[in-house]
Amino acid sequence: MPHFVAEFANYLKLFANFLTTPWLFVTLAIVLFFASLKYYRVWTRPRPAGAIALACVLLFLVSVTDHNFRKIVTQPDNVPIMAMLYIVGFFYWLSLRQAAINDERIEAGKGPREQDETNDRVHVWPDLVYIEFIAAILATVVLTVWSILLKAPLEQPASLTRTPNPSKAPWYFLGLQEMLVYFDPWLAGVVLPTLIIVGLVAIPYIDRNPKGAGYYTLKERPFAIGGFLFGFLVLWVLLVFNGTILRGPNWNFFGPFEEWDVHKLVPLTNVNLSEVVFIQWLGTGLPKEWYIREMPGILLVIGYLVVLPPILARTLFKSMYPRMGFLRYHVMIMLLLIEFSMLIKMYLRWTVNLKYVIAIPEYFFNI
Amino acid sequence: MLRPDGFGESFVAEKPGAPSKPPKSKLTEAVELVTESQIWGSVMRHGYPADGRTRSLAILSNVFLHLHPAKMRKSGLRMRYTWCMGGLSFFLFLSLTVTGLLLMFYYRPTAEYAFSDIVYLREDIPLGIMRELHRWGAHAMVITVWLHMMRVFLTGSYKPPREFNWGVGVILLVLTLLLSFTGYLLPWDQLAIWAITVGTNMARATPLVGYEGPLAQMLKIGDIQLVHAGADARYFLTVGRLIGEQTLLRFYVLHCVGIPLAATVLMAIHFWRVRKDGGISGPM
Secondary structure: OOHHHHHHHHHHHHHHHHHOOHHHHHHHHHHHHHHHHHOHHHHOOHHHHHHHHHHHHHHHHHHHOOHHHHHHHOOOOHHHHHHHHHHHHHHHHHHHHHHHHHHHHHHOOOOOHHHHHHOOEEEHHHHHHHHHHHHHHHHHHHHHHHHHHOOOOOOOEOOOOOOOOOOOOOHHHHHHHHHHHHOOHHHHHHHHHHHHHHHHHHHHHHOOOOOOOOOOOOOOOHHHHHHHHHHHHHHHHHHHHHHHHHEOHHHOEOOOOOOOOOOOOOOOOOEOHHHHHHHHHOOOOOOOOHHHHOHHHHHHHHHHHHHHHHHHHHOOOOOHHHHHOHHHHHHHHHHHHHHHHHHHHHHHHHHHOEOOOOEEHHHOEEO | OOOOOOOOHHHOOOOOOOOOOOOOOHHHHHHHHHHOOHHHHHHOOOOOOOOHHHHHHHHHOOOOHHHOOOEEEHHHHOHHHHOOHHHHHHHHHHHHHHHHHHHHOOOOOOOOOHHHHHHHHHHOOOOOOHHHHHHHHHHHHHHHHHHHHHHHHHOOOOOOOOHHHHHHHHHHHHHHHHHHHHHHHOOOEHHHHHHHHHHHHHHHHOOOOOOOOOOHHHOEEOOEEOOEOOEOHHHHHHOOOOOOHHHHHHHHHHHHHHHHHHHHHHHHHHHHHHHHOOOOOOOO
């Protein structure tokens, strides 16, 4: 490779590493996500979508030439994760493309495409059974080829005396492990997963919009789809990617083209809110009793979870509140606020190094 | 509508005095000999599924296929609508059951043998890809279940009357992750034991019942702590303060019997409710 090409490639890699700085990366992802929802009718058309797909594939092919990136993505367990990113991207396109087509048809008064065939009854044998049969054969072929080409990983025998660095949870829980950086285990490992499950089960009882049942649309239910996909794509899939590709030794962040240096030093100067208030602002030193010390944080959390919902009901969700009623609205807003609090805590950590809003180590109660 | 080769004609009653047919070929005769036998008739309860009635019977009289309705809306057939993800998840579950069963012949869930049994599976068994099929199938199932949820959400298929079935689906998603999680420990290598260590460490922070969780300290009688490192949520999961042989056994039983049983029951409910709630969703 000529010298200047290598030089140029190096600058590109440095730039890519810079782009994956946590706050910048997540901000970019959020902007990109909302832009993709706003302009869904433009970019999902075959040509732009094809160009994007091509760009994504090229990006991967170019990235794979890098030694550090290759080392991560060729870990056997990471192969399905990389595949998943592209598969999820494909289905994101497929759903928004159909939503775009349907929404245009609905505007023209024609009803969604699914409407044309919904009253058409066909025999399950053979129309469905042969699709299932072919799908099963294809799945078998893919799985067999995949299994022949790629060996399942097997490392050294289990030993509790040698801790690998980094120690990672199974890949599908990496989003939760990422949350461990910002929240204590009782929140990140117990309360948040429980709330995710409860929240998912509650969705049909919260979302009472009768439109959009049985066909793809975005225009008729932008809030529901935006909220769900934000959680799934940004807070779940993106964080799985983060945990797989960007988290290295000592759970430090590394760019995708950065060497995993075990000795990388990241100054950790995290402070609690109580320290900011009493030491930096008031200059009085920390009070002895925990309930005085943590009063600012407690007030803040109560303000966020108790005062904010009624305010939002009169402002941002003014039109939604009367439709939903008291109970539905409060369940929804509580779930949304907690979903949102993850982002708030992440940004607070990245910008002002905030550790805990409430820190009561006396009771293992830290938020 | 009969097939030109006459297959299935045997079930059409011959009327006496009907105009005589051209002579049958040897092949047709042979086929008829089989399809008109008592054995064939006892297994296949209907003729070749060529018309509406026999096609419905093909579904209704087969214990596996009668999971389906006899008829469905055409919009539900479209791959671009369903992405086939629910079906693929179920197929992967079945294939994981089969490959898992085969793996059980070779695997002993003890600290002494677990790792070496995996090495044996990997190195010494000719053409052995069962472990690969099982592991990659499990990863694939996690992905297909997620995508199935995404599809169901985006088509609004959780809306009435399908609210309950969405909830069952969420529990099935959780069980899928738990199945994969418990299976992760079984190879008994560094990857396994430390991933499970990271995962189960969460449990000790459970509020009230984890010894490092909030409020757990309050649970005491006099000076005696009720929740401590030797008796809390994590201890219950791992049967010890560290991941050990007892953990392996517990995860093995949960992985091979406990969770699959629960998932099977819930899947039965899930599929049954899909039908009872009106089949694959579509616009009203």
